[in-house]
Amino acid sequence: MEAQPPHPAAPPKPPRSNAPTWVAFALPPLACALWLAWAALTLGHAEAEGGRAYDMMLYGIGGAGLTAVLAIAVLIWAGLRGFIGHALLALLTGLLLSPPLLWFGAGAVLSARRTDFEQRQAQVTALAETIARGDAARIRAAIDALPDAPGPAQALCMLQGRRTYKLVHWVWFDEYANGPNLPSEQLLTAAAAVVDGPATTQVKQATLRTALRALGERNEPERFGAWAALWRRTLPQPPPRPLLLSAEPDAAGDCAYGEPVGFVLRHWRDAGVRAWLDAGFGFAADRDQPVSALRALRRADSLRALLAADAQFAALLREDEYVGEQALSAQADSLSDTLDASEHPQDAAELVEALRVAGARPRTIGPTTTCELFDGNERRRTQPHDTPQRQAAVQRIRAVLCPAATKPQATKRAAAAKTKQ
Numbered sequence: 001m002e003a004q005p006p007h008p009a010a011p012p013k014p015p016r017s018n019a020p021t022w023v024a025f026a027l028p029p030l031a032c033a034l035w036l037a038w039a040a041l042t043l044g045h046a047e048a049e050g051g052r053a054y055d056m057m058l059y060g061i062g063g064a065g066l067t068a069v070l071a072i073a074v075l076i077w078a079g080l081r082g083f084i085g086h087a088l089l090a091l092l093t094g095l096l097l098s099p100p101l102l103w104f105g106a107g108a109v110l111s112a113r114r115t116d117f118e119q120r121q122a123q124v125t126a127l128a129e130t131i132a133r134g135d136a137a138r139i140r141a142a143i144d145a146l147p148d149a150p151g152p153a154q155a156l157c158m159l160q161g162r163r164t165y166k167l168v169h170w171v172w173f174d175e176y177a178n179g180p181n182l183p184s185e186q187l188l189t190a191a192a193a194v195v196d197g198p199a200t201t202q203v204k205q206a207t208l209r210t211a212l213r214a215l216g217e218r219n220e221p222e223r224f225g226a227w228a229a230l231w232r233r234t235l236p237q238p239p240p241r242p243l244l245l246s247a248e249p250d251a252a253g254d255c256a257y258g259e260p261v262g263f264v265l266r267h268w269r270d271a272g273v274r275a276w277l278d279a280g281f282g283f284a285a286d287r288d289q290p291v292s293a294l295r296a297l298r299r300a301d302s303l304r305a306l307l308a309a310d311a312q313f314a315a316l317l318r319e320d321e322y323v324g325e326q327a328l329s330a331q332a333d334s335l336s337d338t339l340d341a342s343e344h345p346q347d348a349a350e351l352v353e354a355l356r357v358a359g360a361r362p363r364t365i366g367p368t369t370t371c372e373l374f375d376g377n378e379r380r381r382t383q384p385h386d387t388p389q390r391q392a393a394v395q396r397i398r399a400v401l402c403p404a405a406t407k408p409q410a411t412k413r414a415a416a417a418k419t420k421q
Helices: 019-043 050-081 084-133 136-144 152-158 184-195 201-217 221-232 260-278 288-296 300-309 311-319 321-341 346-358 370-379 388-401 403-420
Strands: 163-167 175-178
Touching: 019 050, 019 084, 050 084, 084 136, 084 152, 084 163, 084 175, 084 184, 136 184, 152 184, 152 201, 184 201, 184 221, 201 221, 201 260, 221 260, 260 288, 260 300, 288 300, 288 311, 288 321, 300 311, 300 346, 311 321, 311 346, 321 346, 321 370, 321 388, 346 388, 370 388, 388 403
Parallel strands: none
Antiparallel strands: 163 175
16 A cells, blocks of 8 residues: 655745734824824914914814724734734833824924014014115015015004014913014105005005004104105095095004094194195095094184185084084193193183184083183192283183173173273
């Protein structure tokens, strides 16, 4: 009987892949790296709002839950391959590496936010330096290059020492930077560069309004003529006369100020009225702008110039009781201080008399009459002594503002004169 041939040896089994172990090791750091990359894209700039930061925290919690599910799946896979011990050890090692990765990665994101904040502020400083050199084309390019494209009007607002950009601190107060406070001459240079550029008329005029705010707050009516020349260049030619300036619609932000006549003349006072008229500007046919002009007056000759330049003032003072009361009440409210500060107190008396001659009447009814307003301010004065000139001016003013009080005195003087006769 022949012997059976030996059975061939079974082929060796291929080694099982240890891929589950490497996947388990890489899973936690990879999840952290993906979350950090997303955080850098979302929160890596200075003005990322707190809401986004909270969203990223929620996404991080959700990502951690998803990573845990994937880790369980990897461990099951490793168990089927016979590497459960290796995979579990690798997973723990990856988890230990994740906190340092998150710590340094979060630090890098915060550092990037600080760097972005400083770079934004550096561009504002560079814009100020460009304006100082006076090259119109470079000024326009520097404005266009500002982060977030704030536009020329907001750029000029920044250059008045106001807020520029902010660094959002999600659990604390935000950090703000202020721009350099440029001289008015340089602000007008920047505004001229915008006016001469390709911007729309609306953008040009918004930029000039921002520059006008600086002139108003700095009490520089002498620069209004240069500003007015730029404003004319934004209008159809030939421009209308007189020029009217109304409130900018939908204006917002740090440099919005509403009705321009009231804002400017509140700072410039009498000199502002003269500068306004000399520049060829007029006043809208309503109460607000004329009342602002009348409240700003400090000299009778300025009132006469106003009456000569615009016929509506004479009509309003004669026919509109409210306008006349506002004009005299505004004077009464500041007359005591004006008389104390002036070397020529008779100027204030002449203005009050000129307003009365023009048709203005003092308020005689209401919570506080014009006379009571003036007398109350006089009683609250801190200067104990009056010059004869001031006393004479006060008597003239009271004769206009307090007619009811002066009539009995005049009657008594007339009666005394008759008795002597």
